[in-house]
Amino acid sequence: MSLTPPAERIWWNEPIEAVELFWVAIALVWALVMFFMMPYWHIYGKQNLSSEAYRTTPEMYTKKVQAMVDQYTIRKETTRDMPVVAPPAGADIYMLGRLWEWYPALELEKGQSYRLHLSSVDWQHGFSLQPENINLQVIPGYEMVIKITPNKSGEYSVICNEYCGIGHHQMIGKIYVK
Amino acid sequence: MANTAEFRTCPDTGLLFHKPAETLMKLNAVVGIVFLLIGGVLGLLMGLTRWPTVHLLQADSFYMLLTAHGVSVLIFWIIFFEIAVLYFTCTTLLKSRLAGPRWAWLGFALMVIGSITTMVSIFQGRSSVMMTSYVPMSAEPHFYLGLILFAVGALIGCFVFLGTLVIARAERTYGDGSIPLVTFGALTACIIAIFTIASGAIILIPTFLWKIGYINHIDPLMYRILWWGMGHSSQQINVSAHIAVWYAVMGVVFGARPLSEKVSRSAFLLYILFLQLASAHHLLVDPGIGTEWKIFNTSYAMYLAVLASMIHGLTVPGAMEAAQRKRGFNKGLFEWLRKAPWGNPTFAGVFLSILIFGFLGGISGVVMGTEQINLIIHNTLYVPGHFHATVVGGTTLAFMALTYWLVPILFRRDIILPSLSKFQPYLFGIGMSGFCLFMMGAGTLGVPRRHWDISFSGAIFGHQFPETAYLLLGLTGISVILAVIGGGLFILQIVGSVFFGRKRGETKSATPMIAEMVAPGLHGIGMGGISVPGTLVLALVFLTSFILYYFVNWKYLSQVWGLG
Numbered sequence: 001m002s003l004t005p006p007a008e009r010i011w012w013n014e015p016i017e018a019v020e021l022f023w024v025a026i027a028l029v030w031a032l033v034m035f036f037m038m039p040y041w042h043i044y045g046k047q048n049l050s051s052e053a054y055r056t057t058p059e060m061y062t063k064k065v066q067a068m069v070d071q072y073t074i075r076k077e078t079t080r081d082m083p084v085v086a087p088p089a090g091a092d093i094y095m096l097g098r099l100w101e102w103y104p105a106l107e108l109e110k111g112q113s114y115r116l117h118l119s120s121v122d123w124q125h126g127f128s129l130q131p132e133n134i135n136l137q138v139i140p141g142y143e144m145v146i147k148i149t150p151n152k153s154g155e156y157s158v159i160c161n162e163y164c165g166i167g168h169h170q171m172i173g174k175i176y177v178k
Numbered sequence: 179m180a181n182t183a184e185f186r187t188c189p190d191t192g193l194l195f196h197k198p199a200e201t202l203m204k205l206n207a208v209v210g211i212v213f214l215l216i217g218g219v220l221g222l223l224m225g226l227t228r229w230p231t232v233h234l235l236q237a238d239s240f241y242m243l244l245t246a247h248g249v250s251v252l253i254f255w256i257i258f259f260e261i262a263v264l265y266f267t268c269t270t271l272l273k274s275r276l277a278g279p280r281w282a283w284l285g286f287a288l289m290v291i292g293s294i295t296t297m298v299s300i301f302q303g304r305s306s307v308m309m310t311s312y313v314p315m316s317a318e319p320h321f322y323l324g325l326i327l328f329a330v331g332a333l334i335g336c337f338v339f340l341g342t343l344v345i346a347r348a349e350r351t352y353g354d355g356s357i358p359l360v361t362f363g364a365l366t367a368c369i370i371a372i373f374t375i376a377s378g379a380i381i382l383i384p385t386f387l388w389k390i391g392y393i394n395h396i397d398p399l400m401y402r403i404l405w406w407g408m409g410h411s412s413q414q415i416n417v418s419a420h421i422a423v424w425y426a427v428m429g430v431v432f433g434a435r436p437l438s439e440k441v442s443r444s445a446f447l448l449y450i451l452f453l454q455l456a457s458a459h460h461l462l463v464d465p466g467i468g469t470e471w472k473i474f475n476t477s478y479a480m481y482l483a484v485l486a487s488m489i490h491g492l493t494v495p496g497a498m499e500a501a502q503r504k505r506g507f508n509k510g511l512f513e514w515l516r517k518a519p520w521g522n523p524t525f526a527g528v529f530l531s532i533l534i535f536g537f538l539g540g541i542s543g544v545v546m547g548t549e550q551i552n553l554i555i556h557n558t559l560y561v562p563g564h565f566h567a568t569v570v571g572g573t574t575l576a577f578m579a580l581t582y583w584l585v586p587i588l589f590r591r592d593i594i595l596p597s598l599s600k601f602q603p604y605l606f607g608i609g610m611s612g613f614c615l616f617m618m619g620a621g622t623l624g625v626p627r628r629h630w631d632i633s634f635s636g637a638i639f640g641h642q643f644p645e646t647a648y649l650l651l652g653l654t655g656i657s658v659i660l661a662v663i664g665g666g667l668f669i670l671q672i673v674g675s676v677f678f679g680r681k682r683g684e685t686k687s688a689t690p691m692i693a694e695m696v697a698p699g700l701h702g703i704g705m706g707g708i709s710v711p712g713t714l715v716l717a718l719v720f721l722t723s724f725i726l727y728y729f730v731n732w733k734y735l736s737q738v739w740g741l742g
Contacts, residue, residue: 002359004358005357027489034548037548045736046741082639123314129739131643132739133624135558137465140314148740149739
């Protein structure tokens, strides 16, 4: 049995049970189907991550974010005067994670595409767009670029879902889609 | 063979115990169970905090205790117990002496010192960095130091195991053939452990040096890649180890033989070859890592490991079915299963472990390891839902089941309260299954993991999760209570039995502790030319659920914003 050495000394020559062979074949086919789904989705699916990313520093990234805020802010919200920024369709848009906010708030148009840049200036954060439930890792020193195309209008929250210290559960940002 | 006075034969099972190894098995298992107790109590506090209407702890204690919970159960409980399993499989099953007992003691001492050091650093309150301890967030230096010492200790344990295999081979203690399948499974666990611990050392040692000021920068992405080389792979040690335990229990309870040694052993080999790379699935939404790398590592590598698990999913119950049928339970598709000893916690625990690991842990793991689907899962409550199914429902339950069998043999004591032990695996298993399902449900609705307050009170913007999410978190809390009662019963029975169980003495007890081996060969059993038709049906049910659930998730994904 399984607690004792194999009954046959030369066990590797034993015939395989038909049922096992059948199951291994099915499992292998299923593994191949799952494999092909990923490249398939890159060609035909609409939800993929590009691998576009750059090295950056907190200073460089903050500067780029601030340039966008200065150019496209349309109003300020909340007691902390969070700028709401509405860049034109197709533009490079930026969001910056830091303890403990997502800066700035964005206003986008439905059906238009934007190049969203994400980085952190301190610790690792998690970009979690709700209620869509799109989740991305945001890492200091790396600037990730994703082309996004909002397909529904409404008010979206960006919550942080990578633990980043005691204020983690208050880290929340906004994206409005018109 | 070494001095025979150092050996003891168990009167109930005929198994041979090398006394120095036996002491170490007992100690490692006992310390492991102490950490399980700590982790379980902390788990209850976590559950009661994330249950919105209870919301027990303050934020700072929640994050501190969550760190302690993860580290104590996911690392310390499981690895201490695994070292005990390694020593059991290399000495008792091979009838060998333990290589270098002094080294084994040194390893044990380092593991104890390391685990206490890390726990102390966490409870001091300045190392609430979670088990992942992602840089640049930093813990106290002794947080890392403790983990490093623990890892070195565990590594010594692994080399003692390998040394014992060499001795057993040289001294022909188990004859001329191959090592038993269970030992073979433990060997794969040991090899994976060595890779894993090396990966952990590669990243934790520089992180420690960074914290004390000798290195000025640790790249956070590089940290993640190497950390997950340890973080996920260390959970693959558990998979190999608990599957070895599944085979062991099937042997013990039914006298089962593997359907064919070749298939089962090859499946274990696939783990060694491919599981390491599967850790890539934590990095699927990270910047700066190429698509090809992600697909390669989560397909070629992971699916061949998944294949291995699917094979064990057939061969373990298959071995049981074959043994039961040979004993005469050969009617219909499922008589073998109906007539199983459902009141025996060793069997019930393992059977539930197979079901929970396969259906909940396995399927969800593959789904979240798919490059694009991960977008709607990463860092949500779905993730702890998945790994509680694998590590608690799968590994912990299997280890608990084995413990019910080991206590009478190692400590020569009866299990106290046997009527309660009948219910324990079910209580724990059902509690954990509910917990995992409800957490995965909440994760699908976007509820984040490691999060103290999903109502975001005091934040500058508000966000309202759907009511269903609150309901699911409440149900999660109730399931936690159920599982903790089940876990508490286990601790009560095991600790109670070790200290107060009726002594069994050195005579053979009336109830056999190990089943007679069934005759070899599979001819003459089964239905319509298939020797284990019941298992095949169960396996096909599994595959169907897998396929449906997999494509449902693609459907969810296709509805979110376009990304490219």
